[in-house]
Amino acid sequence: MSETGARADLGVLGMGTMGANLALNFADNGGFTVALGNRTVEKSYGVRDSNPDLAPRLVPTDSIEHMIQTLKSPRVVVIMVNAGQPVDDQIALVLPHLDKGDILIDAGNADFNDTVRREAAVRPTGVHFVGMGVSGGEEGARHGPSIMVGGDRAVWERLKPLLEPISAKYEGVPCVDWLGEGGAGHFVKTLHNGIEYADMQMIAEVYGILRDGVGLKAGAIGDIFADWNTRGLSSYLVEITGVTLRETDPDTGQPMVDVIVDEAGQKGTGRWSVIEAQKLGIGATTLEAAVSARGVSSRRRERAEAARVFGDIALPGAQFHADRDGLGELESALECAKLIAYAQGYATLAEASREFGWNLPLGTIARIWRAGCIIRSAFLDDIAQAYEAGEVVNLLQAPSFRDRIEAGQANLRRVVAKAALAGLPVPALSAALSYFDDYRRARGTTNLTQAQRDLFGAHTFHRLDREGTFHHRWPQV
Numbered sequence: 333m334s335e336t337g338a339r340a341d342l343g344v345l346g347m348g349t350m351g352a353n354l355a356l357n358f359a360d361n362g363g364f365t366v367a368l369g370n371r372t373v374e375k376s377y378g379v380r381d382s383n384p385d386l387a388p389r390l391v392p393t394d395s396i397e398h399m400i401q402t403l404k405s406p407r408v409v410v411i412m413v414n415a416g417q418p419v420d421d422q423i424a425l426v427l428p429h430l431d432k433g434d435i436l437i438d439a440g441n442a443d444f445n446d447t448v449r450r451e452a453a454v455r456p457t458g459v460h461f462v463g464m465g466v467s468g469g470e471e472g473a474r475h476g477p478s479i480m481v482g483g484d485r486a487v488w489e490r491l492k493p494l495l496e497p498i499s500a501k502y503e504g505v506p507c508v509d510w511l512g513e514g515g516a517g518h519f520v521k522t523l524h525n526g527i528e529y530a531d532m533q534m535i536a537e538v539y540g541i542l543r544d545g546v547g548l549k550a551g552a553i554g555d556i557f558a559d560w561n562t563r564g565l566s567s568y569l570v571e572i573t574g575v576t577l578r579e580t581d582p583d584t585g586q587p588m589v590d591v592i593v594d595e596a597g598q599k600g601t602g603r604w605s606v607i608e609a610q611k612l613g614i615g616a617t618t619l620e621a622a623v624s625a626r627g628v629s630s631r632r633r634e635r636a637e638a639a640r641v642f643g644d645i646a647l648p649g650a651q652f653h654a655d656r657d658g659l660g661e662l663e664s665a666l667e668c669a670k671l672i673a674y675a676q677g678y679a680t681l682a683e684a685s686r687e688f689g690w691n692l693p694l695g696t697i698a699r700i701w702r703a704g705c706i707i708r709s710a711f712l713d714d715i716a717q718a719y720e721a722g723e724v725v726n727l728l729q730a731p732s733f734r735d736r737i738e739a740g741q742a743n744l745r746r747v748v749a750k751a752a753l754a755g756l757p758v759p760a761l762s763a764a765l766s767y768f769d770d771y772r773r774a775r776g777t778t779n780l781t782q783a784q785r786d787l788f789g790a791h792t793f794h795r796l797d798r799e800g801t802f803h804h805r806w807p808q809v
């Protein structure tokens with residue numbers, strides 16, 4: 333119970349970065365009384381004690397039983413702990429104390445297959461299990477995240493009054509919505525992160541070109557990104573690129589990025605995106621390139637050895653020139669590649685929607701990503717409009733996108749070619765270009781693949797000139 337003796341409106345289980353800030357957001361922007369729970373119990377008291385203004389609406393609890401007793405019925409419990417086993421453990425601890433009609437939400441990142449399994453396991457109890465994606469990092473969780481809700485639609489109607497006040501707002505419209513049954517919310521959040529990976533990787537590749545190809549210092553590159561953030565590339569990720577590159581390490585006086593080890597962490601969402609895209613037969617090649625690049629980055633010692641073995645073997649004299657025009661070329665190339673990455677992410681969402689019968693509202697997804705989340709950008713408004721204007725086969729073919737791709741593709745081509753000649757790695761930018769070239773080719777080359785498969789495995793093929801399935805008696809090899 334709160335200091336005033338009132339029962340709590342909901343409980344948040346997990347007082348890490350996201351859970352603590354989400355709880356404060358519920359208390360602050362929602363005006364809700366929130367029960368706080370955590371494996372390490374002291375953290376719940378710490379959250380209350382370090383927020384005296386909100387303390388009357390924050391109720392630290394010492395155990396699951398204590399949290400349950402504190403909550404109004406029907407109860408709402410939000411789990412916000414690390415993905416995987418910790419979520420299963422929390423569900424196992426809380427579920428026996430909940431009653432029919434209570435709502436149990438997993439608000440962390442989750443593999444949607446786990447969400448589907450958990451929902452099926454919880455359903456017989458009459459408790460409603462909801463998989464819900466939350467994006468926006470620490471700041472977003474505290475002041476307004478983008479929220480992607482799955483589970484039963486009727487449960488969403490009950491959750492709306494809790495979630496709308498705490499969500500980000502874009503021109504006054506809450507960035508939260510119900511996206512589909514079952515694991516739809518977590519699937520969409522996963523793809524949000526997959527796109528985030530691709531976007532970040534492309535930015536890092538352009539940073540690499542400017543650092544290693546052009547020879548600019550971090551601060552100067554930060555200024556370039558800050559400038560780009562005023563135009564078509566305007567987005568949170570480009571903005572923070574400028575901020576991080578201009579930051580100085582107080583200990584050494586060097587640019588902060590220059591003292592950070594070049595090994596990227598990853599918690600799973602990028603990998604899950606790529607696995608699901610592959611299962612659905614969608615070529616999310618820029619997302620794949622981004623996940624792989626993080627993997628390669630983590631093999632730092634091996635890379636150092638390879639650098640010693642191979643040295644600088646770029647073509648002699650090949651340099652990446654980027655004068656004023658060259659910078660414009662890079663800006664345009666990054667914008668074009670980013671459009672392709674988003675198109676791949678959306679193609680994965682569209683296919684999942686068909687496969688799982690979700691009827692995902694693709695325009696709404698773009699709308700709730702316009703504020704609060706990590707990939708928020710002006711450009712998402714264009715995606716929302718493209719979906720609202722009519723049926724979209726693939727974003728690359730939507731009229732507004734087609735024009736932008738046509739305008740940028742030559743620059744992307746030049747940047748990828750120059751980077752390749754200069755020995756600068758651009759896995760995501762080149763993946764974007766190759767995908768585009770593959771996608772726009774009416775007559776591809778897998779006719780040869782089919783012939784080979786038929787030769788060695790009698791896998792059969794279709795013919796251009798007649799209907800049916802055929803096997804050819806190829807010469808013995």
Ligand SMILES: NC(=O)C1=CN([C@@H]2O[C@H](COP(=O)(O)OP(=O)(O)OC[C@H]3O[C@@H](n4cnc5c(N)ncnc54)[C@H](OP(=O)(O)O)[C@@H]3O)[C@@H](O)[C@H]2O)C=CC1
Nearest residue numbers: 346347348349350351371372412413414415418440441469
């Ligand atoms: N950080 C971010 O920017 C974002 C994170 N997320 C997702 O939100 C979730 C939480 O992330 P975040 O707050 O950053 O993580 P933190 O590492 O800051 O906090 C982890 C929380 O999980 C609890 N926990 C970990 N393992 C267990 C366990 N085995 N049993 C019980 N509790 C456990 C911790 O408890 P204790 O204090 O006792 O260790 C702590 O409360 C994750 O799914 C993450 O992917 C989603 C969007 C953005």
Ligand SMILES: O=C(CO)[C@H](O)[C@H](O)COP(=O)(O)O
Nearest residue numbers: 467468597598599600601706
């Ligand atoms: O969900 C998020 C942002 O949207 C989290 O910040 C997540 O941790 C990012 O993924 P990773 O840690 O794998 O880079």
